[in-house]
Amino acid sequence: MPKRAAERTLYPVVEGWLKRHFACFRTAVKKGLRHSRIDVVGVRDTGGDLSGEVETIAVEVKRGSFPFANACGQTLGYNVYANRVYLADLRLTPFTHDEIHIASHLGIGLIQIKRGKCLEVISSPVYKPIEKLHLRLLETLRLGRCQLCASVFNIGDPDGGNNRFSNLARENLRKAIASEKGLMFWNREVAARKHRLRLRVSRDGTTYERRFLCPDCISYVVSQLASGAGK
Numbered sequence: 001m002p003k004r005a006a007e008r009t010l011y012p013v014v015e016g017w018l019k020r021h022f023a024c025f026r027t028a029v030k031k032g033l034r035h036s037r038i039d040v041v042g043v044r045d046t047g048g049d050l051s052g053e054v055e056t057i058a059v060e061v062k063r064g065s066f067p068f069a070n071a072c073g074q075t076l077g078y079n080v081y082a083n084r085v086y087l088a089d090l091r092l093t094p095f096t097h098d099e100i101h102i103a104s105h106l107g108i109g110l111i112q113i114k115r116g117k118c119l120e121v122i123s124s125p126v127y128k129p130i131e132k133l134h135l136r137l138l139e140t141l142r143l144g145r146c147q148l149c150a151s152v153f154n155i156g157d158p159d160g161g162n163n164r165f166s167n168l169a170r171e172n173l174r175k176a177i178a179s180e181k182g183l184m185f186w187n188r189e190v191a192a193r194k195h196r197l198r199l200r201v202s203r204d205g206t207t208y209e210r211r212f213l214c215p216d217c218i219s220y221v222v223s224q225l226a227s228g229a230g231k
């Protein structure tokens with residue numbers, strides 16, 4: 001079996017483990033991003049009762065026979081997107097002392113895949129990813145951050161194809177309230193500033209500077225203002 005095909009058979013094993021071990025509410029395999037591609041990724045809630053904080057976990061999957069330090073370096077690179085980074089390797093024998101030393105020196109977690117099961121050998125430190133890359137990763141998983149309650153919520157169906165924003169009304173509050181959806185709006189001032197400085201060039205006047213409000217904030221908070229103002 002070609003190596004890449006063989007690695008692919010391990011993705012569901014790791015994905016299932018992320019759901020069980022870390023209680024990830026959203027997982028995905030081979031998420032392509034502008035600068036990288038993550039083998040398996042999961043998102044879990046870590047905010048307790050008072051916050052909608054989440055943590056993203058990125059896993060690089062290998063099946064033995066590769067330069068170990070190179071794979072560790074590749075795994076570490078995921079910390080620009082994710083809060084925790086793991087190298088998962090298919091092997092019958094445990095990681096050697098040298099391998100564990102390298103992984104902990106670099107600051108990555110290690111998972112041994114053995115007979116269809118995952119074992120966390122070293123846990124990953126928690127990283128602060130680059131904000132824009134982290135939010136882009138969440139958006140590819142159809143998750144967005146609410147500007148009011150700061151929770152992460154479903155902006156669209158994760159299996160819903162090209163429409164990333166099917167759970168959002170576009171700058172139409174009445175529609176958002178009536179259909180119990182969230183709201184997407186655009187910040188023109190910030191977009192114009194970035195366009196002027198050529199940080200984000202818009203060719204046809206499209207504004208990319210999108211922000212979200214979650215369905216709960218719309219239904220239980222914003223709708224009260226709307227009904228009070230409208231009647």
Ligand SMILES: [Zn+2]
Pocket residue numbers: 146147148149150151213214215216217218
């Ligand atoms: Zn909210």
